[in-house]
Amino acid sequence: MNKSRYDGMTLNERLFVAGLLEKFDDALSAGDQDALVDLLVTVNADSSLATTLLGESYACWYCNESISKTKGSALKIGLKGLWSENPDPEPTQLIYAHFECANSLLKGATMEVEHEDLFPEPDDI
Structure with missing residues (x-):
């Protein structure tokens, strides 16, 4: 079993021991997801935690990366x-995905997933 020097530590303890706590707080305040992911990986934490910390509650089913409202199309x-x-016509489970991940x-x-059908241009509506 591969034991990490961070085993048994909280995230804050990991960041403090690595000397990254202030950088992490700055990245969190700035909403800099890329910097958060880099810092989380450095202290052997799950990079998908950045999604939760930033309040973006959706992660792609396929790639596990955050789904942002401002970066590309996404599917439910x-x-x-x-x-x-x-008898309920509604689905019993929902998953979320980047359009690009689901399409590939x-x-x-x-058949294939049709971007134009799911995300019509304003003039097409």
Whole structure:
């Protein structure tokens, strides 16, 4: 088993021991996700924690990166068992994904995810 020098420490303790606590606080205040991810990785913390710390509660199902409202298209994908006996027409589980990730991984034999259908230009509405 690979033991880390940070095992058993809280995130703040890890950052303090590494001398990165002030940089982390500055990156958090600035909303700098890239800097937060770099700092989290440096102290062996899960980089997806940056999403939670910044209040962006959506992470891509495929790549586990944050889904930002300002960076590209995103999807909410509803799942329900094919032969589900639940009479509720709504999906029983939702997953979230970057359009690009879903498009590259949800290739069908005869269909593909259509960006134009999901995200029409304002003139098309």
